[in-house]
Amino acid sequence: MHANPVVRATTQALTLRMAAARGSGVLSVRADPVPLLAHVPFPMESDHAELHLVRSNPIARRVDGPGVIVVSGPDGHVLRDRYGLPDQVPT
Numbered sequence: 001m002h003a004n005p006v007v008r009a010t011t012q013a014l015t016l017r018m019a020a021a022r023g024s025g026v027l028s029v030r031a032d033p034v035p036l037l038a039h040v041p042f043p044m045e046s047d048h049a050e051l052h053l054v055r056s057n058p059i060a061r062r063v064d065g066p067g068v069i070v071v072s073g074p075d076g077h078v079l080r081d082r083y084g085l086p087d088q089v090p091t
Contacts, residue, residue, distance in 0.1 A: 018073060020044035025071040027051065029062050036062060042069065 019025070024041045036059045042049040049069055053060040059067075 016044065019049070019069070019071045022071050022073070025069040027053075027059060027067055027069050029059055029067040030065055031058070031062055040069070 020043075023043065024039065026037055027040045028035050028037045038053070038057055038059050040051045040053065042051040044050075051069075
């Protein structure tokens with residue numbers, strides 16, 4: 001879901017706390033011809049994640065650039081009433 005920026009109230013500290021509470025996500029790095037992705041557990045260390053990959057994982061050989069960890073929050077249906085705007089559709 002893409003939250004409307006008008007109602008988004010997420011700070012970096014809140015995002016890091018949520019990631020630490022979940023403790024796992026999907027790591028993505030650029031590769032040719034397609035991005036590489038892997039589900040990874042990670043303990044948070046203040047403002048960054050420490051993670052471990054086995055040598056046989058193709059991502060472990062591509063650590064020469066930046067990566068992104070996608071952390072999903074609790075799943076559920078979001079009602080349009082959450083936004084407080086009458087012209088929003090349910091998600």
